[in-house]
Amino acid sequence: MIPYTVKVPSVTGRVVDDETGDPISGVNLMIIDYPETTATSGPDGRFETHGTEFRKMFSMPLGDRMYSYNLEASLSEYKTVRKYFNVFRDETVEIKEIKLEKQNHAAN
Numbered sequence: 001m002i003p004y005t006v007k008v009p010s011v012t013g014r015v016v017d018d019e020t021g022d023p024i025s026g027v028n029l030m031i032i033d034y035p036e037t038t039a040t041s042g043p044d045g046r047f048e049t050h051g052t053e054f055r056k057m058f059s060m061p062l063g064d065r066m067y068s069y070n071l072e073a074s075l076s077e078y079k080t081v082r083k084y085f086n087v088f089r090d091e092t093v094e095i096k097e098i099k100l101e102k103q104n105h106a107a108n
Contacts, residue, residue, distance in 0.1 A: 006054055010050055011094075011095060012048045012094050013047060027045075029041065029074075037051070066086050068085070070085075077103055079100065083095055
């Protein structure tokens with residue numbers, strides 16, 4: 001086994017309401033399995049998760065290869081959304097828009 005440092009990428013983007021297109025603030029975002037990559041969207045809906053490095057053991061050298069991640073966006077009154085993306089190591093990813101759909105609530 002070979003020790004190897006892997007960098008989880010930084011991700012930037014904007015969260016908007018699926019119906020109105022308005023920015024949503026206070027959305028919690030995280031790259032799944034990497035809790036140190038959390039972020040919260042601001043008043044303009046924009047967010048940035050900060051990349052992090054971690055050590056893993058691999059049976060062969062990795063070189064330049066593609067990595068796959070899931071970014072989760074959640075806020076209590078909206079349905080949780082996951083965005084799947086691929087990236088070469090050391091890249092920053094921009095997700096232009098994440099559209100959140102409001103939870104269905106029973107009519108009063």
